[in-house]
Each structure stands twice: as C-alpha cells, then as structure tokens.
Amino acid sequence: MAQARGKVTIDTEECKGCGVCVDACPPKCLELLPGLNPYGVHPARYTGMNCSGCGICFYVCPEPGAITVYRLIAPKVAQPPMEGSHAATL
C-alpha cells in the first residue's frame, strides 16, 4: 500500500457525528467511532490509512473547526549547497 499523503484530525468535542465526511471521503479513510462522545454521538475519526490530503471532508463538514486536514510535505531532496545561495536570504 502506498504511503498516505495526508492526515486528518477531528475534534471529537465539536463533531456532531452526522457522518457526512465518512460518506464523502474519496479514499474512504474516515469512520464513525463505535463509542459515544460526551454529547451522545459517535464522532468521526481518521482510520489512519490512505488519506490523500484532498480536503473534501473539511468542505462537507458543517462545523467550522471540527476537521483539520494536513498534507505531507515532500521530503527534501538533498542538494549540494549553491554558491551565493545565502544571498537570497538577504
């Protein structure tokens, strides 16, 4: 399996458990928790696999801050230091 390109964190206190994100997620990497949160709903969570970092779950979620989407920063390819590169920081 290819490495996940992104990840999602979900605030279980803000999530109302509507499940729209679970349905909308293209790689199907979200699920509703079997347990209840303090407000009596099954909040959504990231399964930990396959997130592409597309951000769709964020847009379909009705809560302003329940979902945060991250994308993996491509590992930097080690490059030989260029001459005068420090000048760019000026």
Add this chain to the structure above:
Amino acid sequence: MDEYQVIESKSPVFYDKYERKAELQHQTHYCPGCGHGVVHKLIAEAIADMGVQDRTILVTPVGCSVFAYYYFDMGNVQAAHGRAPAVATAVKRSNPESIVIGYQGDGDLAAIGTAEIVHAANRGEKITIFFVNNAIYGMTGGQLAPTTLVGQFSTTSPWGRRPSNEGYPLRMAELLATLEAPVYIERVALCDNKNIMKARKAVRKALELQRDGAGFSFIEILSPCPTIWKMTPQEARKWIEEKMLAVFPLGVFRDRKLAPMADGVPQTTVTKLLGLDKPLEVVTRPMAVKDSQPDLTVKIAGFGGQGVLLLGQILAEMGMREGREVSWLPSYGPEMRSGSAHCHVCLSKERVGSPVIEHPDVLIAMNEPSLHKFSKMVEAHGTILYNNHKLPAGLPPCEAKIYCVPASEIADGLGTTKATNMVMLGALLELTHTLPRETALALLKAKVRNVKLLDVDCQAIDAGMACLRKQLGSSTDAHAHDGELAPCS
C-alpha cells in the same frame, strides 16, 4: 518523522469560541448534517482569502441562521424577518467601502421578505445575498415555505403541497434574473462533493464582484435540512439531488457586467436642499406676554386648497413669535383639493390644555357650507369672518357678530386667489389686534420664497385689514385705526 502542513482548518473569520450559551461554546447551534455550517465555511474562507474580514458586514436573518453573528468575527447586523436586503442596502450605502452580505433562508427571503429582495435586486444594490433554500421552515418546525416542492409534506401541508391550494414552488434565482440590474445570479447545491466545490467558487465570485463594485450578486444554495425532512444527513443530500434539482435547476442565471450607470442625482447637501445654509433669522421672543392681550381661539374652515391649514399654521407661528403658547390642530380628508378642511388655532398666555376648540372666539368661514356648519359653535361675544359680499339666505340666527370679507374676490383682484387666506389674515389682525401686522410680514418674508407672491401676500393682508376697518368704522369706533400703514417691504 514525517512532516505535515495544515491545508484546511478553521477559518480565522470565525470566533474561537461562540458565546451564545455558557456551554457548548465550541459548536454551532445547527443540527448534525445541516447545510448552514457548510455555507458559513465557504463564506468565511472567501472572506479570509480576500483579506476583507475587517470591512465585511454580515446582515443576518430570522430563522435558523439568526445566530450567525455568534460565529462570524466581523461586522454583524441582525435584521427583522425578511428585511436583510433593506438593512444591507442602508449599511452598504452608508459604508460604500464595506463588503455587505445578506444571509437569508427561504422563509425569510422568499416569503415575508419577497418585496425587500426584489427591490434591492432591482435597484442593483452593490450587496451580495446568500439565499439558503431548504424548501421548508426549519426553525419553526417544518411549515410549508414558498420553495416547498409539490407533494412535499410539511406541518401546514399535511397532504403534501398541492398547487391548487398552495401554489407552485417559487424559483427566486430565475425570478430575480428577469430584472435588469443584478450582475451575478447562480444556483448551487450542497448535494455532493463536486457541487459543494462549485458552491465554493460561486460564493467567492459573488464576493469578489462586490469587492470590485460590480453590483448586486445573488447565490441560491440548495441546502439539506435532515431534521425537518426526517432523513439522515446522507439521505438528505440524496434528496436534494433527486428531488430538488428537478424543480430548482442549477446554473448561472446572470453573469454580466453593467455599464456604469450615470449618477443622475445632483450633488448637493441636505443643508442646502432645505435652505439651511443661509444664516437663520434670529427671532427674539418677548420675555412675557402682556396681560392685556387676550387669549384667542380661532377656527378656520373651508375647502382644501383655500389655504385653510396654512393660515392656521401662520397664525400659530405668529403667536409663537409673540411669545404665546400655541396649538394648531388640522382636520382634513384624504383629498388634496376640494375636500373640506378645517383647523383649530389656540393662542394663549398659559400652556394649551386641549387643542380642540368647542366654541371659538373667531370663526373664519372660507365658504358657505363652513358658515352653515360652524356658525352656531361660535361664542356669543365671538366674531365670524365670512368669505363673501353678503350672508347667504337661510342662515339660522346666531349670536356672534358676522363680518363679510370678500377675501377671494379681493385676492383675485390682486392677481391670485391663492392669497385669499392672507386677506382673511389681514381681517383677523384688524379685528383682534392681538398680533401685530409686522410679525405677519416678517414671518411671510421667511416663509415665502417667491418675491412676487410675497408682495401679493403683503398687499392681501393690508387689503383685508382695510376691508374690515371700513366695516368696523361704520359700526363702532372701538378699533378705529389711525394713520397710514407702513409699506410692506
């Protein structure tokens, strides 16, 4: 260790905490799966990206989204039901640099507020309206909305909406697209990922158009209401796709640039319009009214158009200038001309208790019906000034003294019957001697802008005085007036 960057997170346009209640300050008040939250996020994102948060004003409606001001950290005005476009108009016109957003539901915009949205759109107000259409009244518990689909059940259409009884669903985007002024009208839906991203684009475009001063923009958003529709959030999204789209087709209904409209309003100030830019005449009031000057109550009656009410006003204002307590009580029909009109004027040393006069000291009867109608009301020692040569036949006897002052005729001789009331004013001044002629002239000078008319008015006053003086002189010497009158101007 993998490194991540945040690509989507809570917009800074939202407050960190929502202080609507003591508890649950991290959640909106919307039901799970509601479309409002999504629309809120799309608006917030666009506002943040455009960098206009500090000059955006949100006008919130009545309905589920009434509490939007608890969420958006920007200017907020909460409007009366349906009046968001009217309020937004005022906000935008008084703050042209602001981004003004009206946020309305279908009960708010398409039912009680139909007039406001139509006229705001027709005026091309440079505002943006987000119309969240969920085909039902949500907050009040599921009554039929103008946008409810045919056959859709609601608490007020328990057999489903029947066109024969409740009419057809109202298509606001199409309706507004028949108007000339709007620059951008689009209908979007929150039914699936693709359409939500389309809605995102539409929201952004509408706001950018406003930022650029383009004109009126309107985005209708078909939005799920799982609670009232009695569906799961997923079913509700499907229902939009399967049922609502057939009635409310998506698309752009208007997207055009308006040619800049010539501003036909002459540039002036209110002060100038009202003539307040000239130095005001300072009226010095006498410290106290002489006790010897009796109180006076006058009833003036006639046809509308004879200057009945104006004469009363002038009399009252003269009284004010002379330091009297005054009242002026008009009574007239809806007609501007030829209906009957009368007014009561009190000039008093004491504060006026009631502006209604049952038994006036003086009745000015500008026509025959008024004489018939009111002559009996006049005090026994009172006087009637009647606008004619002689008394009409069949006038019941009355105790008051009657003088015939053919005011209309005199005014006509001076060039205009408009001055009839001024002839009567002259007669009244001569009769009562409670108000000086000079006060009348000073007042007219301040009120009448037309120089010609002012001259006629002054002549009319003098003619009225002369007319009555003649009659008084022949009956009694009590009020005889010696000497020549000072010239008018």
